[in-house]
Amino acid sequence: MRKKEERLIVAFFSTHDAMAFEEYCLQCGAEGRLIPLPREISAGCGLAWSSPPEAETDVRKYLENTGIQAQHLKLLMV
Amino acid sequence: MxxxxxxxxxxxxxxxxxxxxxxxxxxxxxxxxxxxxxxxxxxxxxxxxxxxxxxxxxxxxxxxxxxxxxxxxxxxxxxxxxxxxxxxxxxxxxxxxxxxxxxxxxxxxxxxxxxxxxxxxxxxxxxxxxxxxxxxxxxxxxxxxxxxxxxxxxxxxxxxxxxxxxxxxxxxxxxxxxxxxxxxxxxxxxxxxxxxxxxxxxxxxxxxxxxxxxxxxxxxxxxxxxxxxxxxxxxxxxxxxxxxxxxxxxxxxxxxxxxxxxxxxxGLEQIHAHEMRLARRFYEKVTAIPGIKVYGDFEAKIRCPIVTINIGELDSAIAADELGFSYGIAVRAGAHCAPLMHKALGTEEQGAVRFSFGYYNTKEECDAAAEAVAGIAEGTI
The missing domain is CATH 3.40.640.10 (Type I PLP-dependent aspartate aminotransferase-like (Major domain))
Structure with a gap:
């Protein structure tokens, strides 16, 4: 089992937004990937973007650049 | 086919x-x-x-x-x-x-x-x-x-x-x-x-x-x-x-x-132009055949590559079957799920035979279809 680590997690209002954000981040060469939505954010299901904690400034900039609204943006142990 | x-x-x-x-x-x-x-x-x-x-x-x-x-x-x-x-x-x-x-x-x-x-x-x-x-x-x-x-x-x-x-x-x-x-x-x-x-x-x-x-x-x-x-x-x-x-x-x-x-x-325009050239070519050929009725507005600048016809009073289903069976040409006959349009055209009983052209059709196929229509018309009108 992989050891838990602190990650910056971004949850979205729709899967479409998650996919749009992933595409933009990958174009920018950002470090991170889509993961299943952690239960600390929602007991439902869906996708979230997971980045290293130090990427917060970049992640906020990417959200601003794309106009995508984050439903949640928080540090979590995942 | x-x-x-x-x-x-x-x-x-x-x-x-x-x-x-x-x-x-x-x-x-x-x-x-x-x-x-x-x-x-x-x-x-x-x-x-x-x-x-x-x-x-x-x-x-x-x-x-x-x-x-x-x-x-x-x-x-x-x-x-x-x-x-x-x-x-x-x-x-x-x-x-x-x-x-x-x-x-x-x-x-x-x-x-x-x-x-x-x-x-x-x-x-x-x-x-x-x-x-x-x-x-x-x-x-x-x-x-x-x-x-x-x-x-x-x-x-x-x-x-x-x-x-x-x-x-x-x-x-x-x-x-x-x-x-x-x-x-x-x-x-x-x-x-x-x-x-x-x-x-x-x-x-x-x-x-x-x-x-x-x-x-x-x-x-x-x-x-x-x-x-x-x-x-x-x-x-x-x-x-x-x-x-x-x-x-x-x-x-x-x-x-x-x-x-x-x-x-x-290119959308290139695809449409090719299809319309074929439709226009077919239209010109079939309008020259005695007894062929063509439906639609062919004076319009913009239209779809569809040429719908009837051969005299021949049932459109029989015409389409003859095109398929004897000539290997696949077309649609009947009422086309457009009942009010058929009423306007006066084709509720006869239906109509629709030839519709696509990007992969050729002028040879177009000409073969027109010749088939002429052959059926000669035998029935």
Whole structure:
């Protein structure tokens, strides 16, 4: 089992937004990937973007650049 | 077989379409059901196809491109999702049953009131009639972009302007034109554009969709699994999830995506010009044959590559069967799911024989079809 680590997690209002954000981040060469939505954010299901904690400034900039609204943006142990 | 039934479906697709579907069948999981590579691959192809379709049709928000199985499903969602009790709707006599039957059902079950813009014997409309039919309770204009029977094209920009001036919803059935004629829904003032992927877009059957322009509240036609917000007892509000309950046809959408790339790279105008050259060539040849009746407006600058005829008084079903059985030419006969158009043309009893040309047809095939018509006419008239 992989050891838990602190990650910056971004949850979205729709899967479409998650996919749009992933595409933009990958174009920018950002470090991170889509993961299943952690239960600390929602007991439902869906996708979230997971980045290293130090990427917060970049992640906020990417959200601003794309106009995508984050439903949640928080540090979590995942 | 010489396939001239492209208005029903394009049987010959660009090779990249089959390749994309074959690849998708072995690489795609279920979009929005998990975050593993298979599911994300499906999510990605669906996301990119939405974005491509939004650009292709001038839909301002790509998340408001909704995938369906075909135009009929898209039209059912658009019509049932926006029109209800107390509303008046204007439509036309050119419509396919995919528009008429949802409207007739709303008329029967919810008392929705309908008015029809007439078609003359050549299948043309009087655009001023749209304006004359508007009443205080008019909610929407629902009309086709082109008749599947005659190939006549309606000026959606002009109708869209009328709808805009009167704050009406404008729902367009682009089954015959998507992938054949340029459509910019923002410019034309289209509220909801319904399209199919398997005709002129040259994608797989089982693909299609609707594009929603702006803040329009479309009630879900079906509800169910979405892969998100699983504990919510109602359908999520956000587009596209709101209207896409159930697993999407990711394999088909992958094929549609490849078809869209092919159309964009080949050029919509070039594809349409080739098809129209063939249709015009066929038209010129069959109009020279004694006893042939051709339906539709061939004086119009813009039309679809459809030439619908009758051979004297010969039953259209018999004519089509003879074309298929003796000449190996595939065409559509009968009533074409367009009952009001047949009434306007006076072909309710006889039906009509429709030749529809596609990108992969050749002038040799076109000439062979015209010679076959001449042969049947010689033997029957």
């Amino acid at each position: 010489i396939y001239l039934d492209n208005a029903a479906t394009t049987m010959h697709k660009p090779p990249c379409v089959a390749e994309a579907v074959a690849k998708a069948l072995t690489t795609l999981g279920n979009a929005s059901r998990g975050a593993h590579d298979g599911a994300l691959s499906s999510n990605r192809i669906i996301y990119r196809t939405r974005a491509s379709l939004a650009a292709f049709f001038g839909c301002p928000r790509s998340e408001q491109v909704i995938f369906t199985n075909n135009s009929t499903e898209a039209l059912n969602i658009a019509i049932n999702g926006t029109i209800g009790s107390g509303d008046h709707v204007i439509t036309t006599c050119l419509e396919h049953n995919s528009v008429l039957r949802p409207l007739y059902r709303l008329q029967a079950e919810q008392g929705v009131r309908l008015d029809f813009v007439d078609a003359d014997p050549q299948g043309r409309v009087d655009y001023d009639q749209f304006e004359r039919l508007i009443r205080p309770d008019t909610r929407a204009i629902v009309c086709t972009h082109a008749s599947n029977l005659t190939g006549n094209v309606l000026d959606i920009g002009r109708i869209g302007q009328i709808a805009k001036e009167h704050s009406l919803l404008f729902i367009v059935d682009a089954s015959q034109t998507a992938g054949s004629l340029p459509i910019n829904m923002a410019e034309a003032g289209i509220s909801i554009l319904c399209f199919t992927g398997h005709k002129s877009m040259m994608g797989p059957q089982g693909t299609g969709g609707l594009c929603i322009n702006g803040d329009i509240d479309v009630k879900p036609f079906k509800v169910g699994g979405t892969g998100v917000q699983s504990f919510l007892t109602t359908q999520p509000e956000e587009y596209p999830t709101r209207l896409e309950a159930g697993t999407l046809n990711g394999h088909g959408i992958a094929g549609l995506s490849a078809a869209l790339v092919f159309i964009t790279e080949t």
